[in-house]
Amino acid sequence: MQLIVHGGAGGVPDDPEPRQAVLDEAAATGANESDPLDAVESAVRVLESSPRFNAGVGGAVQSDGRIRTDAGVMTDDREVGAVAGLAGVEHPLTVARAVRAETPHVLLAGDRALEFAESVGVETDADLWTDRSREKWADADPPETDDPTDHLDWLRSRFGSTEAGGVGENAESESDEGRDPTDHDTVGAVARQGDRFAAATSTGGRWFALAGRVGDVPQIGSGFYCAPAGGASATGAGEDIARVTLSRRAVRHLEAGRDAQTAAESAIEEFGELTGSSAGVIVAGRESLGSAFNSEGMQTSRAGR
Ligand SMILES: NC(=O)C[C@H](N)C(=O)O
Numbered sequence: 001m002q003l004i005v006h007g008g009a010g011g012v013p014d015d016p017e018p019r020q021a022v023l024d025e026a027a028a029t030g031a032n033e034s035d036p037l038d039a040v041e042s043a044v045r046v047l048e049s050s051p052r053f054n055a056g057v058g059g060a061v062q063s064d065g066r067i068r069t070d071a072g073v074m075t076d077d078r079e080v081g082a083v084a085g086l087a088g089v090e091h092p093l094t095v096a097r098a099v100r101a102e103t104p105h106v107l108l109a110g111d112r113a114l115e116f117a118e119s120v121g122v123e124t125d126a127d128l129w130t131d132r133s134r135e136k137w138a139d140a141d142p143p144e145t146d147d148p149t150d151h152l153d154w155l156r157s158r159f160g161s162t163e164a165g166g167v168g169e170n171a172e173s174e175s176d177e178g179r180d181p182t183d184h185d186t187v188g189a190v191a192r193q194g195d196r197f198a199a200a201t202s203t204g205g206r207w208f209a210l211a212g213r214v215g216d217v218p219q220i221g222s223g224f225y226c227a228p229a230g231g232a233s234a235t236g237a238g239e240d241i242a243r244v245t246l247s248r249r250a251v252r253h254l255e256a257g258r259d260a261q262t263a264a265e266s267a268i269e270e271f272g273e274l275t276g277s278s279a280g281v282i283v284a285g286r287e288s289l290g291s292a293f294n295s296e297g298m299q300t301s302r303a304g305r
Contacts, residue, residue: 001304002192003030004289005043007053008185009236009280009298015052016299022050023301030189031304036198037075037097039191044071044093044202047187051130055187056090058130059204061137063151064211067128070218071096071202072107074226076195082218084109089117090126093202096218098122107218128204140208151210158208186217188224188233190284191304197284199224199231199247206238216241221248229254230286232267236279236295244274250283260290268292 005027007019030043048056048069059067071092072082081100083092084107098120099108108116114124143150186203201223205215215238217223224233225247232250234241241247246267253263260283271279272294280293282300291300 001031001033001036001039002284002289002302003027003039003043003189003304004282004284004291004300004302005030005047005187005189006233006235006280006282006291007047007187007299009278009293009295010185011295012297013299019052019299020301022047022052023299024303026187026189027301027303030191034193036191036193036196037073039193040073040189040198040200041093041097043189043191044187044200045091048091048093048202051132053187054185054204055202056092056204057126057128058133059128060207060209061133061140062205062209062211062213063142063154064146065137065142066211067133067204069128069202069204070214071200072218072220072224073097073100073198073200074220074224074231076197076226076228076231078227080106080220082107082220083113083117084214084218085212086113086117086124088125088128089114089122090128091122093200095120095122096200106220109214136207148210155208155210186235188235188282190231190233190282190289192230192284192286195228195286197226197231199226199233199284201233201235215239216246221245223247225251227251227255230260230263230284232264232281232283234279234281235298236293237275237277240271240275240277241279244271246271246279246281250281254283254285260285260288261292262290264290264292268294
């Protein structure tokens with residue numbers, strides 16, 4: 001089993017060493033599995049349980065003060081499952097895997113997705129808050145009503161844009177605006193065993209996004225993608241990643257015969273040119289693993305052979 005994991009593209013964290021230790025543990029845990037799908041799930045579950053990353057425990061808080069998690073997983077046979085907007089779910093990737101295995105669908109969202117999660121035995125009332133997220137939210141001065149217009153006004157006052165995290169024409173400057181360089185981030189894993197691949201991504205989304213916002217992570221081809229040539233998992237400015245389907249791009253480069261490192265670099269270069277925004281991607285191809293980012297940092301770990 002060959003496996004690569006990431007802990008999110010963004011600023012340079014103030015706690016790189018303990019984060020790296022968790023990433024190494026996740027990669028080693030995944031590499032112990034014999035099936036790529038088990039490998040990415042095991043690795044991502046370690047990261048979802050760590051408060052140092054924006055996935056599961058430690059997830060980002062939306063404008064209504066709730067933490068909602070998203071995840072997606074795909075295998076080389078193009079079987080796929082994803083979930084969006086799950087409040088109280090520490091392990092959305094396990095729910096995504098169940099969507100892949102148990103339903104004829106590719107994506108479940110909202111209250112009924114929570115009921116589905118419960119029905120497959122996944123806990124749905126987990127406390128995803130950490131001291132760090134409580135402190136950050138305490139300074140947020142959030143809107144006092146449920147009116148989406150008030151929430152949008154609040155977003156505008158925070159970001160100078162209607163889109164949390166900033167996207168669009170001034171993407172480069174806006175994507176870092178309002179972003180704490182110590183933010184812990186989205187997680188992902190891509191695994192290969194022989195000619196079998198799996199790719200997975202899990203997140204709490206972007207901090208202070210409009211309640212109900214869903215980013216790239218559970219969107220096929222954006223936050224994750226997998227095909228017979230290999231798999232990819234992306235992280236970074238979610239709206240921009242979705243606009244250009246970053247993970248699909250990386251796999252397309254594998255399909256064109258490029259190695260994993262070249263595929264990752266080419267996809268990030270195209271992403272930067274098209275959006276002016278920042279992101280990272282990890283890739284597994286038939287021969288090798290690769291990773292690239294144009295943000296300040298993106299921690300990764302590799303394990304197996
Ligand atoms: N930092 C991240 O990777 C966030 C994630 N891409 C999202 O937009 O939900």
